[in-house]
Amino acid sequence: MRRPALHLAIAVCVLLAGCSLLGPDHTRDERAESALADARDAVNDTETYRFDGDLSVVATVDDRTERVDVRLNGTVDAAAQRMHGFAERDGEVVESYLHNRTRYQECGGMMDMWAVTERDADDWSTLTPADRQLSLLESGSLYYNGTETLDGEETVLLVGEPTTEALTRYQERRSRSLLGGPTVENAEVRVWIDEETDRPRETRVRFEVSQDGNTATATMTTRFHDYGSDVSVDVPVIPEEERWSGECP
Template identity: 35%
Template sequence: MRRLVLAVCIVSLLAGCGTFMADSPPPSDERAVTVVEEANSTVAAVEAYRFDMEMHVVASDGEQSRTVRVDGDGAVNVSVKRMQATTRMQDQSIDSYVDGYKAYQGCQDPWGGYAVENVSRSDPWATATPLHRQLLLFERSNVYWRGNETLDGNRTVLVTASPSAETIESLIDRRQAGDMDLNRGSLENATARLWVNPNTNRPVQSELRIEISQRGATATATITVQYSEYGEPTAISIPPEVYDDPHELGCPGAS
């Protein structure tokens, strides 16, 4: 079951999936398409932002069940091509960094250190960051207008989507997936929601909910990401030890 929990965490972070069986969704609503297009246009000019993430995973296998809660936060500075993120799960905290076209993932104890991997140069650098990746998910899916909704006391516009496995797989992040064989799991359902400030066209929050099965076990995950401090001064410092003899083949014990 531990591998299923890890797999569903990876999938919910847009890292990949197995098969996905669903009826063809209806055509997109024009109002929803406009919201996504305007959000994409606005975000394309954003040079920096911060994000906060919460994830809840429930997995079961027969009489056994497990619940995992994950939270994290980070900052992105597109102008200097740097990103920092911290992810916390139970008693562990993992730091990761992107510096230009190199990504550094903190490794768990007892190994420590960082694994390094190249960031693709075939797409704009920003598409490797959480907000741009979520917008790509909506851009490549049929989207639907759900009207106005109050979020934390502020009026937003809500758009939903039901992304296909192919769409999620197109946004796969090999740094997250590592050597895990996700093809053994089947993504049975995926729904996404995006809240946008109608005055600024900036996303305020996104949510992705997925269900996955693997070898008789099932799991459901919901990941919510909030976006803030658009355009604010964002200095991202990377500790010198990140660059000290990083693991070239991934974190030890990760496979």
């Protein structure tokens, strides 16, 4: 195969239904619970921020190892309920916009179209990166790992082992799964929270996937900054002939 199917499995496993996770008995540290609640409140009180990140996938398929690297960055304007993001892989850059609950995704490649979908969420903030990352810590084991200095600032480190339900809530709504049920193992989420402002500064999600004897490991690191900065997101007018109803084929 030109592109192993397990690459897709890893890249979207926590975004799609169909993943299973057999976790340990859950332990939740009271101090960690308090820090998480403060972080959720701080994010909900923030109108704007920027983010950037990296997704790395290493897959072994039929005794062949391959790697996929994706760079991400974007802007969130929660006050206007708008978000703009970029994703770059192998020199190809695609854009996406979220305006209220309508998502516009540039398909890229040979298809010069924008996929238009509607997101299902009672609370718009649950569609944004910082809120979605923190939501992974709402269930499963959660530990308080003391403080660490990150870019010269003191942060509180929380470490969580998300449950199947948390991963399912993290998913984006799709009409079907591409995967047929790969198994997720050793899922871990690390969140560094600014000790002074309670806002998340960095998150790291790592997990392993196995399917039909093939394995892969994915690590996604996201950095959050410029909270409360003077930013705005202008959603372009996309002509009807350039719109594709539903996800990119």
